[in-house]
Amino acid sequence: MAPFSAPVSMSNPFVNEDIRRLVRAQLRTGREFRRWPDDLLTKIEHTVSTGAQGMFWWAVCQVEVIKRLKCDRWLVESTLKNLPKTLHETYDRILIAIPIEDRIWVYHVLAWICLEEDLPFLGDIGKPMMSSFVLKAATRSATSVAPHLQVRHYDLETLRELCGCLVQVSDLNPKNANDTSKEVTLAQYTVREYLDLPTPPFGLQEVRKLSQVPIRHTFQVTVFKQVLYMTAIESDQALAHSLLGCSISPTLEG
Incomplete structure (x- = not known):
């Protein structure tokens, strides 16, 4: 046939x-x-x-x-x-609507969520992406390029409010009523497609300007520092601090 x-x-x-x-x-x-x-x-x-x-x-x-x-x-x-006519145009408008002072943090949130897909070798650290991990990691990496953000408070409600339909927050163990842990992921595969566009739309360009470095570079460097820290701390606490200058705590997990 x-x-x-x-x-x-x-x-x-x-x-x-x-x-x-x-x-x-x-x-x-x-x-x-x-x-x-x-x-x-x-x-x-x-x-x-x-x-x-x-x-x-x-x-x-x-x-x-x-x-x-x-x-x-x-x-x-x-x-x-x-x-908007398309989903990509929709995502672009969402980013543009975010207050300028919060765009760097949102950019880093998206970067850390992408970590799960791009660095699968991290195993339990990368899967699932705990909300507490995302909040702490994004805040630390964002304040490293924008120290003024240290005075701002970012929590799970802020993440939902700023990111809107770019991300999805769900219960990690929905069958366990005593477990309130949350998982954060990109809301849909089209969000990742938008972030990976070879020619970034206007909204993504504006956010990247403020963040100074590409998404992948942001989280890969931070993760590399974290791995160095965790490796060094097993043998020598002083060595770990000298390697990273105390810029990252022993663990990013909440």
Whole structure:
């Protein structure tokens, strides 16, 4: 039998209706939307679900962005008139919307999350990427290039708020109610594709300018220092400190 293939469009009535239900659920159950007027919620539901063109994750991200507009009708309606066409454009806008003073830290958060994929030889250190590890590692590496960030407080809620749909925070052991450990990952493979674009979009360029070094260089150098430290500390505490100048503590894990 001859091979047969044909393009399948994700934009069809059944998919579009599923997306509409998804958007409606986000709007009607999200606590951020509880006080929003019904007519505005209906407009958001229609515009986002129609513009999704079969992309579920695109729709999720638009609602995530819109909920930050604090029910400012003018801003919401302006945003609905100028929705991004692609996921990469969506991610770019998310980065640009981050306050300038926080962009370096977000850049380093993304760098450390990428560590799990790029340095699999680290084994238990890299998998899973614990939220406590990410927070401490990103803060330390970010403050090494921007000392003024030392006065700012970054926690898991800050990570969720700033990164939005770029990352996903989930329970490490959901079946164990006594274990509150969290795992942080990139929200979707398309986020990594965006970060690895050969020609960085405007938003990513702006963040990189502030961070001074490429993502991979940032976390690989820091991890290398950590490995040196852990190797040296087993034999000589003084040697470990002389190698790294006390810039990294004995462990980054929380």
